[in-house]
Amino acid sequence: MMTDPTIPVTEDELHAYVDNELPAERRGDVERWLATHPAEAERVESWRSMAEALHARYDSVVNEPVPPRLDLDQLDRRPRRWIIGAIAASVAAFAVGNATGWVAHGAASSPSLLQNLTGEALDAHRLYVVEVRHPVEVPGEEKAHLQQWLTRRCGRTVQAPELEATGLKLVGGRLLPGPTGPASFLMYESASGERFTVYATKAGIEAAQMRYVAEGNTSALAWAERGVSYVVSGSSDRTRLTQVARLVYDQSERVGG
Numbered sequence: 001m002m003t004d005p006t007i008p009v010t011e012d013e014l015h016a017y018v019d020n021e022l023p024a025e026r027r028g029d030v031e032r033w034l035a036t037h038p039a040e041a042e043r044v045e046s047w048r049s050m051a052e053a054l055h056a057r058y059d060s061v062v063n064e065p066v067p068p069r070l071d072l073d074q075l076d077r078r079p080r081r082w083i084i085g086a087i088a089a090s091v092a093a094f095a096v097g098n099a100t101g102w103v104a105h106g107a108a109s110s111p112s113l114l115q116n117l118t119g120e121a122l123d124a125h126r127l128y129v130v131e132v133r134h135p136v137e138v139p140g141e142e143k144a145h146l147q148q149w150l151t152r153r154c155g156r157t158v159q160a161p162e163l164e165a166t167g168l169k170l171v172g173g174r175l176l177p178g179p180t181g182p183a184s185f186l187m188y189e190s191a192s193g194e195r196f197t198v199y200a201t202k203a204g205i206e207a208a209q210m211r212y213v214a215e216g217n218t219s220a221l222a223w224a225e226r227g228v229s230y231v232v233s234g235s236s237d238r239t240r241l242t243q244v245a246r247l248v249y250d251q252s253e254r255v256g257g
Contacts, residue, residue, distance in 0.1 A: 014043075114211060146160065153182045162247075168244065219235065220241075232248050
């Protein structure tokens, strides 16, 4: 089947080309177009390198089924009752040196709910970090719109933390089901393709001490403050995760949830 090589190459076609999803009859046209557009060819090659890095890091979880509780239809349903102890065996109180004011603040705690929230956040993290073309609903370039949208839907102030100090750039975010309503889900990425996510939702916990959980090659730090629960998920390197989570914590304190 012949195609018209004069048809402009679209952004979607470039992504499909990288993902080997472009129809064979169009592939030659795209390759010829790239040969005459070196800047676009360089951009496509950077996407390919990123895709390879993500596959190398996350292929072990890419084929896991989508957990039913992440079904977006849940957003408009009544709050659910939570089963206690989903990941209780793997969660432990987390304390670091003299950082007591940050890690062990807050006398009140609701571990069973926070544990289940952590499980939700880890499931969402594993589901979306493997995505190359559609990891988020709203891209980081539309940060102002993303924050306004999530603030409106979640019924609380949502501000994407600035994590450049840890080498992470905002990829974007999406809306997810939470235990008592919508949850905000923000994704960050390093130059090497390492990804971290920040899951936050109202959860009926006024305050809860920070807790650490590790599952395979992924780990998370979770806490609650002013009725909002936060889960930062990412690297199995606990020191690296702590560095990222501390920045999120410091900024969420200023925002006030």
